[in-house]
Amino acid sequence: MSQSTEFAAMPDEHGFFGSYGGQFVPPHLKQVMDDINAAYDEIRRRADFQQELAGLFADYVGRPSPVFHARRLSDQLGGAQIHLKREDLNHTGAHKINHCLGEALLAKFMGKRRVIAETGAGQHGVALATACALVGIPCEIHMGQVDIEKEHPNVIKMKILGCKLVAVTRGAATLKEAVDSAFEEYLKDPEGTLYAIGSVVGPHPFPKMVRDFQSIVGREAREQFLARHGRLPDYVSACVGGGSNAIGMFTAFLPDADVSLVGVEPAGEGLDRPGRHSATLTKGRPGQLHGMACYVLEDGQGNPAAVHSIASGLDYPGVGPQHSYLKEIGRVVYDVASDAETLDAFMTLSRVEGIIPALESAHAVAWAMRTAPSLRADQHILVNLSGRGDKDADYVAQKLGL
Structure with missing residues (x-):
């Protein structure tokens, strides 16, 4: 079981994994992303945050x-x-609850007024609505109309959990369009909203942050x-x-x-x-x-x-x-x-x-x-x-x- 340490430092300080990653966002969003990165780096080093997250993983997630x-x-x-x-x-x-709890706690720590996200199969939407209900933050989920029709049980769960569900009907009306729609809504108030990205995608620090919570x-x-x-x-x-x-x-x-x-x-x-x-x-x-x-x-x-x-x-x-x-x-x-x-x-x-x-x-x-x-x-x-x-x-x- 030979091991190496070559993967320990990914990503670099600019959010790159080799030539991939980074922050390709409008100039006014760069500071918002940097603030999220700074807040995440602060809380992940705090013993009280790690203890709270570990307790939720054990007693809430199972x-x-x-x-x-x-x-x-x-x-x-x-x-x-x-x-x-x-x-x-x-x-x-599903696995989605692992990073949704982390993102909801981060939103609470940063004093955000709401959390917004996209979902495809609905698992991220259900998990985020669950985490937001737990910490007491309003949640808005954008979901393609095609996926809403395919994933009815998850749609009902999200509504029961109290999130605002936005049906996206443009284009193919699936995951990409849901991401586009959620991001457009996020741009209306990036300072007061946390975009809780549902995977290891998007601008830095989200690929790093979601990976860490899922690891x-x-x-x-x-x-x-x-x-x-x-x-x-x-x-x-x-x-x-x-x-x-x-x-x-x-x-x-x-x-x-x-x-x-x-x-x-x-x-x-x-x-x-x-x-x-x-x-x-x-x-x-x-x-x-x-x-x-x-x-x-x-x-x-x-x-x-x-x-x-x-x-x-x-x-x-x-x-x-x-x-x-x-x-x-x-x-x-x-x-x-x-x-x-x-x-x-x-x-x-x-x-x-x-x-x-x-x-x-x-x-x-x-x-x-x-x-x-x-x-x-x-x-x-x-x-x-x-x-x-x-x-x-x-x-x-x-x-x-x-």
Whole structure:
């Protein structure tokens, strides 16, 4: 288990991971972003903040989430053993609560009057509405109309939790448009509002901040796996849209050269069909989007391309800058899973292990199911099961005619 320290200093003081990241924002927003960075750097060093967050993780979220050995699935597939980091068991049903609690506490510390955000599958929206209810700050969530119709259970939860839900009908009416809409609203009052970005994307310090809050996932998983097996897994996989659950899982393992890290993007209906996939790192190229330099899927005019995934939380034409950097240096391999493979993984895990995964997480499960048979029985794949599939059950049932 050889380790290196080369990843410890990311990002640099300007928010760059190599050539990715930074702050590509209007001049009047730079000071706002710098103030957020300064406030975050202050509270993350304070013992009272860390104790409050740790207490909420334990007593409110229910951490640590367990690592489950999917024995029946592993036996059915043959080959490597598959293990699941059960973020689906967190309060609100996904990993999103980890950074939403941090962002809500930061907003409270900074004296912000409200918190605003976008959501795709609704998991970030539910988690942020939950965290804002807990700390007593008004919350506004922007969500694409297409996703509102797909993710009805999460829409109802957000309304019950008291947030203001804004339906976005422009363009494709999915995640990118929700980000655009939320950011436009944020610009009306950036001093009084915290834009609680839902992934490791956007201008510095958000990719760093969200990563730090999510890194508890990988720290727990590494310790749990090592304690149980006396070794680390051979492969660690997670789905990648913006990339928060994957960075949260990967960060603790980055120095472990003998652990292969695999991010799984949505191949949708085919990589050869522009606009019908969301495989940004696989088919995109370096560009700028939403205040950061990162890989971007672009159309023929150089604009962000139309994207698609069966999983609403993954249909984004950009990706976190740290993922862009990790691809460039080869530390993480980025693969894909199609809509069809994802649906199969969703149903297989449900019926073989009694665990209904989020469609986002099912991309990583699909990769593990495809890969395990080619490996030895003494090898191990650890999958970040980043969310549960309650929100997707009606949509999948309709799609499959159940």
